[in-house]
Amino acid sequence: METVEQLSKELKLSFIKTHYEAAIQEAKHKGLDFQEFLNELLYCERNNRRDNGIKQRIRAARFPQNKTLEDFTTVKFNSELKRKFKELETLNFIENKKVLFISVPNLIIELKEAMSKNQITQYKKKFEKFDLVILDELGYVSFDKEGSEILFNLISNRIAVGSMIITTNLMFDRWEEIFKDPILTTALVDRLTYKSHLLNMSGESYRVEETIAWLKSKE
Template identity: 45%
Template sequence: MDSKNSFISDIKTYAEIMKLGVIKSDIELAIEDANTSNLSYEEFLYGLLQKECDIRNYNLTQSRIRTANFPYKKYLEDISIEDLPADAQLKLKHLSSLKFIKDGQNVIFSGNCGTGKTHIAIALGIKACLEGYKVLFTNVPLFITQLKELKSAKNLRCYQNKLSKYDLVILDEFGYISSDKEGAELLFTHISLRAGQKSTIITTNLSFDRWGEIFGDPVMTAAMTDRLTHKSYVVNMNGNSYRMKETKAWLNSLEN
């Protein structure tokens, strides 16, 4: 093996040890391009490290999106703003800045079915992942079931610590299924732990005066409402069904 090939082999070995996958796979092509373009040592090294950094950041972002457990991907750019309820149109620009996450504020999307509550919540969650925030998406019935199982297995404290590390937790479908006393208490406890510190987004089809249907306890309902709404953004999502409009447009496209 000549000296040049020996150096390249050693570079690949060092890159593998240091987990620099781009440098390991692209070093020969990068050297060839540098020679062709007559790059300086500084330009060559800068370009190589920049590509390594870009790929690593991309992979980390995709990992955050994947582990957030979104049911599907929805981006803010995909949302037809003019079809949203008026209050959502008014507040979405500010919410999309994600300042509410930085400030540890909650967001509650409340309104009838099909108006875009879950779509907006997912879109905000994905943007948060793209900007480096750690996000968790789950629906409330599944979340309560998980908390009950963890409590039975005596692993609840460990999960509480894990939950506190998420910058944003999205709880979807609050109010679609009522909960028993144990489930309501567990939900109350875990939402309360984040209040005033980390952000939570809740989507619900119930107005606040009907939250008692979920908890079955007026004292707990009042406490939950107070903690969730304190310094939070409440978005009125009552309006025409966004989902129904999409369905009608799809059906019309089939006819044409």
Template identity: 45%
Template sequence: MKNAGKKDLVKHIIEYAKELRLPMIRKHIEEEIQEGQKNNLSYEQFLFGLLQKEYDARIENGKLNRIRIAGFPFKKYLEDLKVEELPKDAQAKLSILKTLDFIKNGQNIILAGSPGTGKTSISIGLGIKACMQGYRVLFITVPLLINQLKEARGASVLRSFELRFEKYDLVIADELGYISFDKEGSELLFTNLSLRAGRRSTIITTNLSFERWDEIFLDPVITAAMIDGLTHKSYM
């Protein structure tokens, strides 16, 4: 290798970069060499620029992967929200929520209101920003979550499902209130949201006021416990 020509060295660098899974170095090494020679870069400057390109690409790919894995039904960035069209209480709280301090503090957010008031868009905007800042996020409708919990119990893999669910930094549970649940569904939802309480953040979107939650859960004890657990130190 000591006596190899420049072309051979570049070829070997590309091969090593492929083996080491360094796609940006593999892709840009030749142009970076030319740029380094053109600008008389030192070895340190050349290596720094090469690694910085790889690092930046990984950071960006990480953001895109977290957004993809989160399962958002559509993309809505906070910057795209028409704040003036949101309900007054949402406008007032948005500047606070945008800091994402609620995730650091393990606090919940309850977005309640009539259909078309921007609840889901706000939650997705917050979720995407969380993904871009390195948080693990899950977006899921409440009916789908309950179905998945029931299926996991039926397949005897409920505990592994719960462990994964518990580890998300932010869970966005959309559409609470569109359909009611049976006793099993209510208990499973309550248990899994309770596992996150005080440690991990959950955003709930609902079209029902708390006074009507007993229409969903059909059990006054679970309803009261659910409201108490979700609203403790939460934003509403």
């Protein structure tokens, strides 16, 4: 007869495989009946699987740092922006979804590498696997005509299959400085703003404010 450990391994019940003996002792100590013991064991297995899934999705998202909403202040935002943040901070819209975070400069590098290896189709398909793609720092670095065109094509394809978040330090009327093509820029802005939520977070840089506060603390 196969053991609990062997069956748990086959069924990919990692928590039960590792902790079932300790769980039995705890159940005896608590005086749990069989159904209570089984419920608690399966509850722990589910929570362990959920927590591991969250960790795996965070790793797959490629965030450069682990930032939380608790670290972010909205004190200086106007009432309308605060209201929008209140709606978004629940994160219900992205719960259990797959996310990719990448800066636009790094994205251009990866796209050009994929093109040089004739793997651009595979690269685009990789984007389709994610429920949300976050493109960071659009506007910090300009790029050539080839970079503009492949980014335009990637974003256009992405709009049809999934959600995006794009952060930029430039208003739309300055995007031509980045893409170098007024027609392409207009088409891109038109696609991005269709059925989109726009958050204008203009104001003092929080990095500057944190640096000033840090310097004062050293005085």
